[in-house]
Amino acid sequence: MAAGRRSELVLHINAEAHRLTLDHRTTLLDALREHLGLTGAKKGCDHGQCGACTVLVDGRRANSCLLLAVAQGGRRITTVEGLADGERLHPLQEAFIERDAFQCGYCTPGQLCSAVGMLAEAADGFPSHVTPPTAASGTPVTLTGDEIRERMSGNLCRCGAYPRIVDAVREAGAEAGTATWTHGRPPGRGAAS
Known part of the structure; x- marks a missing residue:
């Protein structure tokens, strides 16, 4: 392969710098999986x-394929491996895990990264197709089940675990203060939690 078709670059992934020499046609997904x-x-x-x-690029969700x-040089990329804080x-x-929101688990990493990005988008006031037109511009969007389903619609689950995924996203969003429940407390959660 001619030298002009490869470049050396630094990718910042999960708060670590990785120096790579890659073919210009290499997707971010292939760089993550095959090179790192x-x-x-x-x-x-x-x-x-x-x-x-799905991964996060500068905090926004993106299809790495x-x-x-x-x-992607100079951008902050977060994969599912970078979501945890050490062992936490x-x-x-x-x-x-608590809501049993996965079956085979194949889609779970993408679902998780997408949900992290989606919660940030809703908190920043980005409307979706189902956000009421009367919602104040730039204010956090209330995450109803319809909002979550619409915002997560780009992430497919072959096993059909969608109801549990919606419950898990709503629960995490409510606990982070970025989502509200339309019917009281999250199902299955005790008063002490």
Whole structure:
């Protein structure tokens, strides 16, 4: 391969700098999985339609199968491996476990990264298709079940664990103060929690 088709770059992934020399056609997903051994993001459709490869780029969710790695220099990339704080799981990871929001687990890393990004988008006041037109612009969006389903619709689950995923996202969002429950406390949660 000609030298002009490869570039040396530094990718900032999960708060660590990684120096790589990559073919210009290498996707971020392939760089993560094949060059860095970060296999949490999955290659599902490889066309940006299933969400299994979702990661966070500068805090916003993105399908890593559609991004060229050489274009990600200087950006902060977070994969599912970077969500936990040492041994302490991210609140969404805890909620997914508690709410049994996965079956085969293939889509779970993408669902988790997407949910983290989605909660931030809602907190920042980004409306979705189902956000009422009367909602004040720029204010946090109330995360009802419909809001969560709409915002997570780009992440497919072959097993159909959607109701549990919605419960887990709503629970984590409520505990973080970025979502509200429309029917009292989260199901299955005691008064002491």
